[in-house]
Every structure is written in C-alpha cells, then in structure tokens.
Amino acid sequence: MSTYAAKRVSTRDLLLDAAFDLFAEIGFAGTTISEIERRVGLAAGSGSFYRHFSSKEELLPAAVERELSKAIADVRSAFPDVAQAREPREVWLRRMLMWLRRTERLNRLLLLEGDRVPAIRAAITSAVQVMSDELSWDGDPAGIVGVAALHGYLLFSRAIGAPYYDIDEDEFIAALATLAPRRQSETVQQASTRSWQR
Amino acid sequence: MSTYAAKRVSTRDLLLDAAFDLFAEIGFAGTTISEIERRVGLAAGSGSFYRHFSSKEELLPAAVERELSKAIADVRSAFPDVAQAREPREVWLRRMLMWLRRTERLNRLLLLEGDRVPAIRAAITSAVQVMSDELSWDGDPAGIVGVAALHGYLLFSRAIGAPYYDIDEDEFIAALATLAPRRQSETVQQASTRSWQR
DNA sequence: GTCTATAAACGGATAGAC
DNA sequence: GTCTATCCGTTTATAGAC
Numbered sequence: 062m063s064t065y066a067a068k069r070v071s072t073r074d075l076l077l078d079a080a081f082d083l084f085a086e087i088g089f090a091g092t093t094i095s096e097i098e099r100r101v102g103l104a105a106g107s108g109s110f111y112r113h114f115s116s117k118e119e120l121l122p123a124a125v126e127r128e129l130s131k132a133i134a135d136v137r138s139a140f141p142d143v144a145q146a147r148e149p150r151e152v153w154l155r156r157m158l159m160w161l162r163r164t165e166r167l168n169r170l171l172l173l174e175g176d177r178v179p180a181i182r183a184a185i186t187s188a189v190q191v192m193s194d195e196l197s198w199d200g201d202p203a204g205i206v207g208v209a210a211l212h213g214y215l216l217f218s219r220a221i222g223a224p225y226y227d228i229d230e231d232e233f234i235a236a237l238a239t240l241a242p243r244r245q246s247e248t249v250q251q252a253s254t255r256s257w258q259r
Numbered sequence: 260m261s262t263y264a265a266k267r268v269s270t271r272d273l274l275l276d277a278a279f280d281l282f283a284e285i286g287f288a289g290t291t292i293s294e295i296e297r298r299v300g301l302a303a304g305s306g307s308f309y310r311h312f313s314s315k316e317e318l319l320p321a322a323v324e325r326e327l328s329k330a331i332a333d334v335r336s337a338f339p340d341v342a343q344a345r346e347p348r349e350v351w352l353r354r355m356l357m358w359l360r361r362t363e364r365l366n367r368l369l370l371l372e373g374d375r376v377p378a379i380r381a382a383i384t385s386a387v388q389v390m391s392d393e394l395s396w397d398g399d400p401a402g403i404v405g406v407a408a409l410h411g412y413l414l415f416s417r418a419i420g421a422p423y424y425d426i427d428e429d430e431f432i433a434a435l436a437t438l439a440p441r442r443q444s445e446t447v448q449q450a451s452t453r454s455w456q457r
Numbered sequence: 458g459t460c461t462a463t464a465a466a467c468g469g470a471t472a473g474a475c
Numbered sequence: 476g477t478c479t480a481t482c483c484g485t486t487t488a489t490a491g492a493c
Binding site: 307311 | 476
C-alpha cells in the first residue's frame with residue numbers, strides 16, 4: 062500500500078517483460094520457461110513461474126497486451142499534439158521511423174506468431190491503428206508507401222546485419238523524402254527518362 | 260539409371276522441401292522431425308529421417324541451399340534476357356513483386372533464423388544479390404525505395420491477413436509508380452545537405 | 458512466493474529386424 | 476530404406492516444504 066511498494070515492479074510484470082523479449086527474439090516455440098525464470102532471477106527449472114501463470118500459452122497474449130500498452134503510452138508521451146503539425150516530409154518520415162523502431166519487436170512478433178495465434182494478430186493490428194491515429198497519419202497512398210518502405214528497410218537491415226542494399230538510413234530517408242506524386246501532365250514524358258529504366 | 264528413375268524425386272529431396280516449408284512457416288525450433296516425416300509419407304516418429312540426414316541442424320542449411328537453387332533457376336526461366344528491356348516503371352514494379360513473392364519464404368526464413376544462423380544469412384543474402392543481377396536491377400536509390408516498399412507491403416499484408424492499410428495490390432503499385440523524384444530545382448538544396456545531417 | 462523434487466510428455470537420435 | 480522399439484535429455488507442469 063505504501064508508495065514504494067506501489068512503485069516496485071511485480072514479479073508477474075517482470076515475467077511478462079522477459080517473456081515478450083524472448084518471444085520476439087527467438088519465437089514462442091524456442092522460448093523455455095526456464096529461461097524466462099532465469100532472466101527475472103528465479104531459479105531456472107523450478108516451477109516458480111507457475112505461481113503467476115497457469116501455462117506458457119496463457120503467457121503469450123498477456124505479454125503482448127502489456128507491451129502494446131507500453132508502446133501506446135510511449136507514443137503518446139513522445140509525440141504529443143502532433144495532430145496540428147505542419148512539417149516537411151522528411152521530419153514526418155523520421156518520426157515514423159522512430160515509431161517503427163519503437164514497435165519493431167511487436168511487428169516481429171506479429172510476423173512470427175500472427176498466423177498461429179489470431180488473437181495476437183488482432184491485438185497488434187488494432188493497436189497499430191490506434192497509434193497511427195495518435196500520429197495523426199491520414200493514410201494517404203503516398204504516406205502508406207513511405208511507411209511500407211521504412212518497414213521493409215528496417216526489417217531487412219536488421220535481418221541482413223547491414224544497411225539494406227548498403228544504403229544508410231539518412232540516404233534512404235533522403236531518397237524517400239524527394240519522392241512525390243507526379244502531376245498528370247508530367248507523367249508520360251518523364252516516364253521514359255527516369256533512372257530506374259534500363 | 261533409367262529415365263524414370265532419374266525423374267522420380269528422391270526421398271532426400273522430399274525431406275528437404277518439407278523441411279524448408281516448415282522452417283519458413285513456423286521456424287526451426289517449432290519444427291519437429293516427426294512432422295517432416297509425416298509430410299513426406301514416412302511414419303511419424305520412426306527415425307527414418309536419420310537414414311538421410313544425421314541431425315536436424317544439418318538439415319537447415321541444406322534445405323536453404325536447395326530452395327535457393329530452385330529460386331534462382333525459376334527467376335532465370337521466368338525473366339530471361341530482361342537486361343535489355345526498356346519498360347514503364349509499373350511493369351518493372353510488377354516484375355519485382357513477382358520476384359518478391361517467389362522468394363517470400365526465403366525472406367521469411369532470413370528474418371526468422373538469420374540472426375541465429377549466420378550461414379543462412381550469408382547464403383540468402385548473396386543469392387539475393389545474384390537474382391538482383393539477373394533482374395538487371397542497378398540499385399539506384401529510387402529503385403531500392405520501391406523494392407523496400409513492396410517488401411514491407413508483402414510481408415505485412417501476409418502477417419495481418421489483409422492488404423496493408425487496406426490498400427490492395429493494384430492501388431499500391433499504382434501509387435508507387437506515380438512517385439518520382441522531384442526536380443532538382445525544387446529540392447537540390449535540402450537533398451544535398453541531408454546526408455550529413457543527423 | 459520461492460524452493461526442491463518429481464511426474465508426464467515430448468523431441469532428437471540410435472539399434473536392429475525386415 | 477522403412478519400420479518397431481527404445482534411450483535419453485529437455486520441457487511443461489504439479490506437489491509439498493519453508
């Protein structure tokens with residue numbers, strides 16, 4: 062009941078955090094209860110975990126739920142009142158990239174376990190929608206293309222262990238920022254001269 | 260020795276294919292030898308698998324290697340002599356999307372196990388380079404942005420179980436195709452200083 | 458709430474008959 | 476090359492002392 066007691070993180074929450082880290086890193090199947098216990102300072106292999114959760118399966122949605130709440134809170138505190146902002150495209154792209162980094166493990170878990178566990182897919186998908194709203198992103202096609210590109214860039218840079226096609230982050234954002242929808246009148250002529258054509 | 264015998268797929272190759280499917284679907288840790296045996300028609304739980312491979316670990320790089328060979332061969336037969344092609348951006352984007360679909364499971368496996376198994380990361384990364392060359396893609400920044408966007412679109416559409424931000428494939432490609440670098444006069448100042456900025 | 462001990466099931470791997 | 480049978484380590488989960 063004391064202020065101190067209220068501030069100390071419960072073992073249950075520590076377990077949820079450790080479990081989420083492991084699930085996102087190596088997947089649900091590869092994660093053992095023993096490793097989770099070890100990470101929070103419990104004796105590995107003792108069933109102490111089971112005083113807090115009744116099964117490993119029960120842990121998965123609970124860990125996702127907790128991480129989603131934290132991510133949403135973080136987005137709200139990091140980008141308050143961004144709705145009215147009028148800003149250069151590059152600033153917006155950097156903000157989206159920060160957001161994608163913050164939610165990187167959630168997205169990875171979605172990729173890993175989304176198929177197998179529909180509840181996770183639904184929870185993460187709807188939370189992403191909430192955060193998109195917070196970021197005041199109206200979802201125009203050009204914006205979606207930008208976010209998709211950042212998504213791909215981030216995921217594969219991580220997977221490859223080097224910048225995607227050796228383009229560093231600043232270069233990538235700069236390239237994205239200079240892309241804009243062509244006006245109707247320009248389209249035909251420019252289509253035959255651009256550099257992506259061989 | 261007979262023509263028929265040469266054409267019949269060996270059990271070893273069936274095992275490699277089944278293993279690859281499972282690894283890409285549910286990951287290495289989540290895949291059991293029993294399930295692999297079941298998929299190729301062997302009795303699940305019998306050690307028949309071990310007449311072909313000495314361990315589960317040995318199976319992983321072998322399965323990736325086989326799938327990489329098949330993917331490269333498919334790309335060559337599907338897009339022969341594309342080097343000289345002059346084509347609209349949208350056609351190029353659709354071709355890249357086809358390629359990404361063909362290599363989707365390889366990319367998923369890279370995401371899943373690349374960190375844990377450097378050999379897989381290296382093999383897939385270098386094969387992707389080979390295929391990029393086959394597709395005669397010079398890797399200009401605008402092109403890389405396009406491929407990254409398609410990558411993100413494809414991966415997350417699959418993970419979400421619906422089109423990414425509810426934009427269907429044709430719309431997405433159309434949006435990508437109409438994006439072009441703004442003219443120098445509009446952006447040269449920002450663009451030239453961006454790379455040095457933090 | 459955590460520990461020791463242990464049950465029960467599972468998964469990787471081997472031996473030997475056919 | 477496949478099967479039955481089995482070994483053994485690991486993992487999930489429970490019981491009971493403190």
